[in-house]
Amino acid sequence: MAKQNAKGLRRLIRACFFSASGFKATWQHEEAFRQEVVLFCVTTPLAFWLGNSPVEKVLLIGSIVLVMLVELLNSAVEAVVDRVGHEQHELSGRAKDIGSAAVTMALAWAACTWLLILFG
Numbered sequence: 001m002a003k004q005n006a007k008g009l010r011r012l013i014r015a016c017f018f019s020a021s022g023f024k025a026t027w028q029h030e031e032a033f034r035q036e037v038v039l040f041c042v043t044t045p046l047a048f049w050l051g052n053s054p055v056e057k058v059l060l061i062g063s064i065v066l067v068m069l070v071e072l073l074n075s076a077v078e079a080v081v082d083r084v085g086h087e088q089h090e091l092s093g094r095a096k097d098i099g100s101a102a103v104t105m106a107l108a109w110a111a112c113t114w115l116l117i118l119f120g
Contacts, residue, residue, distance in 0.1 A: 022072070030075045032103070033068065040064045043114075056117050063110035070106040074099035 006014055026033045043064050051057035077099040081092045 022076075026072055026075050030071070033071050033075060036064070036068050036071055040068060050118060059113055060117060063113040067103070067106045067110050070102050074103050 027037070040061075044061055047057050047060035051060050077095055081095050084092070
């Protein structure tokens with residue numbers, strides 16, 4: 001955990017290490033995130049090839065980045081819920097379902113973005 005009194009460059013350096021740890025943990029423990037990284041690796045070159053303008057390229061790539069961002073947040077929610085306890089609880093299930101719904105919305109947004117740019 002970060003020291004609360006770290007400031008300036010030291011705080012930024014620590015934040016980078018914490019972020020790297022978060023990426024590593026998500027990569028190791030979340031198959032969905034690994035799949036989305038593969039999706040990003042496949043779609044990014046396609047976006048550069050298929051996008052007609054810089055804005056289209058950014059929208060195509062950004063829509064996939066959004067999916068990964070939402071997955072990171074969903075994974076964080078799931079980790080906290082699992083840390084609290086594994087017993088069945090309505091609120092725990094609701095939190096996980098809402099996180100999953102957010103990922104689904106991000107995926108739908110990405111699909112719509114790609115379809116509209118490619119066929120619109």
